[in-house]
Amino acid sequence: MSTEIVIALLAATVQSGTPILFATLGEILSEKSGVLNLGVEGVMILGALVGFVVARHSGNPLLAFVAAGLVGSAATAVHGPVCLWFQGNQVVSGLALTIFGVGLANYLGTAYIGTPAPGFSPVPLPGLSELPVLGPIFFNHDPLVYVSYLVPPLLWLFLHATRYGLGLRAAGEYPAAAVAAGLDVVAYRWLGVVGGGFFMGLGGAYLSLAYTHLWTSNLTAGRGWIAVALVIFAFWRPGRAVFGAYLFGGIMALQLRLQASGAQLPSSILLMLPYTLTVVVLVLSSWRKGSSDEPAALGVNVAPVD
Amino acid sequence: MRIVKAVLTLFLTLWVGGAVAADKELKVGFIYVSPVGDAGWSYSHDVGRQAIEAMDGVTTSYVEAVPEGPDSERVMTNMARKDFDIIVATSFGYMDSMLKVAKQFPKTVFLHCSGFKTAENMGNFFGRMYQARYLSGMVAGAMTKSNTIGYVAAFPIPEVIRGINAFTLGVRAVNPKATVRVVWTKTWYDPATEKEAGKSLLDVGADVVAQHQDSPGPQEAAQEKGVYSIGYNSDMSTFAPKAHLTAPVWNWKVYYTKVIDEVRKGTWKAGSVWPGMAEGIVDLAPFGPMVPKEVQDKVNAEKARIIAGEQKIFVGPLKDQSGAVKLAAGAVASDEELLGMTWFVDGVIGTTK
Numbered sequence A: 001m002s003t004e005i006v007i008a009l010l011a012a013t014v015q016s017g018t019p020i021l022f023a024t025l026g027e028i029l030s031e032k033s034g035v036l037n038l039g040v041e042g043v044m045i046l047g048a049l050v051g052f053v054v055a056r057h058s059g060n061p062l063l064a065f066v067a068a069g070l071v072g073s074a075a076t077a078v079h080g081p082v083c084l085w086f087q088g089n090q091v092v093s094g095l096a097l098t099i100f101g102v103g104l105a106n107y108l109g110t111a112y113i114g115t116p117a118p119g120f121s122p123v124p125l126p127g128l129s130e131l132p133v134l135g136p137i138f139f140n141h142d143p144l145v146y147v148s149y150l151v152p153p154l155l156w157l158f159l160h161a162t163r164y165g166l167g168l169r170a171a172g173e174y175p176a177a178a179v180a181a182g183l184d185v186v187a188y189r190w191l192g193v194v195g196g197g198f199f200m201g202l203g204g205a206y207l208s209l210a211y212t213h214l215w216t217s218n219l220t221a222g223r224g225w226i227a228v229a230l231v232i233f234a235f236w237r238p239g240r241a242v243f244g245a246y247l248f249g250g251i252m253a254l255q256l257r258l259q260a261s262g263a264q265l266p267s268s269i270l271l272m273l274p275y276t277l278t279v280v281v282l283v284l285s286s287w288r289k290g291s292s293d294e295p296a297a298l299g300v301n302v303a304p305v306d
Numbered sequence B: 001m002r003i004v005k006a007v008l009t010l011f012l013t014l015w016v017g018g019a020v021a022a023d024k025e026l027k028v029g030f031i032y033v034s035p036v037g038d039a040g041w042s043y044s045h046d047v048g049r050q051a052i053e054a055m056d057g058v059t060t061s062y063v064e065a066v067p068e069g070p071d072s073e074r075v076m077t078n079m080a081r082k083d084f085d086i087i088v089a090t091s092f093g094y095m096d097s098m099l100k101v102a103k104q105f106p107k108t109v110f111l112h113c114s115g116f117k118t119a120e121n122m123g124n125f126f127g128r129m130y131q132a133r134y135l136s137g138m139v140a141g142a143m144t145k146s147n148t149i150g151y152v153a154a155f156p157i158p159e160v161i162r163g164i165n166a167f168t169l170g171v172r173a174v175n176p177k178a179t180v181r182v183v184w185t186k187t188w189y190d191p192a193t194e195k196e197a198g199k200s201l202l203d204v205g206a207d208v209v210a211q212h213q214d215s216p217g218p219q220e221a222a223q224e225k226g227v228y229s230i231g232y233n234s235d236m237s238t239f240a241p242k243a244h245l246t247a248p249v250w251n252w253k254v255y256y257t258k259v260i261d262e263v264r265k266g267t268w269k270a271g272s273v274w275p276g277m278a279e280g281i282v283d284l285a286p287f288g289p290m291v292p293k294e295v296q297d298k299v300n301a302e303k304a305r306i307i308a309g310e311q312k313i314f315v316g317p318l319k320d321q322s323g324a325v326k327l328a329a330g331a332v333a334s335d336e337e338l339l340g341m342t343w344f345v346d347g348v349i350g351t352t353k
Helices: A003-032 A040-058 A061-076 A079-085 A090-112 A134-138 A143-161 A163-173 A175-180 A185-211 A223-233 A238-260 A267-287 B002-023 B041-053 B070-081 B092-104 B129-143 B158-174 B191-203 B217-225 B253-265 B293-307 B335-339
Strands: B026-031 B058-063 B086-089 B109-113 B122-125 B148-153 B179-184 B208-211 B228-230 B244-246 B248-250 B282-284 B325-327
Touching (some): A003 A040, A003 A143, A003 A163, A003 A223, A003 A238, A003 B191, A040 A090, A040 A185, A040 A223, A061 A185, A163 A175, A163 A185, A175 A185, A185 A223, A185 B191, A223 A238, A223 A267, A238 B191, B026 B041, B041 B058, B041 B248, B041 B253, B070 B092, B086 B253, B092 B109, B092 B122, B129 B208, B129 B228, B129 B244, B129 B282, B129 B293, B148 B158, B148 B191, B148 B217, B158 B179, B158 B335, B191 B208, B217 B228
Parallel strands (some): B026 B086, B086 B109, B109 B122, B148 B208, B208 B228
Antiparallel strands (some): B248 B282
16 A cells, blocks of 8 residues: 555544544543443434534534534433432433434434535645645544544543542542532532533534535444443543544544455455454453553442432 | 117226226335435335326325334235235345235235345336446546546445446446446445545545445545546435536336336236336436536447347456456346346456455
8 A cells, every 4th residue: 555545544544533532532521420321322313413404504514513512412411310310220221312312313314314414624724734644644634623632632631630520530430438528429420421422412413514414314323332332442531532433443444445455355354343343442451451440430320419 | 779788788887897997096105225315225216106106096105214124024014904005115125024924915916126036916126227337337437537436335245246347347348448446335325434435445546436325425525536426326416516427327117107007907917027228217317517428429329229229238258357257258148147146347346255
């Protein structure tokens, strides 16, 4: 493969990794507060639909992007009462959210299939996009990719350098201690759940506003599940999530380009790569569990204090 | 007097009988695998459905996005119970479910698109899309400058492989130096993956991209890169007006109106039908303004030859990718060979696995 193709591959890597990155960061925020949310797929697809619909009717992609995030928050707010007020099973509630979200989006979105809508197109960043190699890979994308560069450091700063971030992590690590320290654990968990939903919605909207400018049923095609697996791979750290999301994006982009360049490998093997990688990643991360930042009280419900 | 009476009776019987036959409302139900708005496969069938809905004495209804398997069986059973006269299922994976339901409702006519199983009251139908693919290949071959053409392919099944081969033969007929690169997505409708597949072909130097899936993803990729594309199923030019050269398209109306007439007259027989361009079931979408007049004329001339039955497309000598002769000089591939095609012709870069 020539350098040109490798650069094109890496640029495509960033693009196909971006929706997964948003969703993975959202799930990290939620899980850090102690709430497991398996509804990522459902929340993403609702975000994708709402983003598309708002863009189509308002003609304003930025408004659409924000609306998708808000709808993501609203969708995960369904998960909140179940886990935070009624102490319901987080796994079951999350699965229900996925089934509900995918079903609702497919139902409401039928009328929008095959219709055009405005979206984001690549905008080379002045100066940076002219850098050799790095320019075309990182700085020749749509604005949403640039937004996705800012989220991991900001999320890390929030979790590790602010009082609220510390409180949120305490709610996920040792809720009893957090309660004893006078923190409102349920409020922090709400923040984690709804804030996480915002990023999941953005991830979905990336698919319908930038990746393609189309809406279709099942647009997310399992990317939400990959995000759930990536949280484990990332050891619940925003920085490693970037690496993980691009690894997956890279494999997706690579297998298509291997085919295009005439590799004599069966396409079934190539298409299996991202999923094989998921399994490998999960096995490897469970080996090195010691270095993981998994919240100790992940999935454990806390009774509200009156 | 007796003769007059007999004639009158006969006349009345015929008249009333005829009137009754014409008055009998035919209820036709359609089952689609994807939503009808997809601009692709289901949409093309729905255009056919609307054409028969407009006929006198025909009412239609459809259920869209029905998953293959038990769900489709439930939908078909439901339609049959509600006294639908004809039930049409338009995806390969509905075949076995339809066979089961057809046995339970022997008076209902079942029509299955793209399969191969039949029963006494179940027929199957398809169209010779490869004829239109050949013509679209000629357009692509004439328009490419890099002599690399990309083909975003769905699943490695004979239908798709046949399409790629016919397309490549069309490309080579006008441009023997060009090659067709194939990328499989293993999807029928996933705009994100299909667009990415289109981009991957553009990255390796393709300047015309064709496709077999139902989403306009690859069209978008070509438009963004400023190169050309060939659509599929229906005219996809609205999605990529600057890129869309033409598209091999379905015109199911031709078959559906015919089958309604046959069922009404009682002449319908279960079996397999495979009409083509001569019957009008497949065609080429209007050329984009960038296609030069001489290319259009050449393609139209070839189209006339296909309709006249002079151009059979899969005519020997045909070699596969390794150079082995698959079809001897002068031989014409039989329908069995076409329906079971699992090898690529010379000029395709990619694997059938």
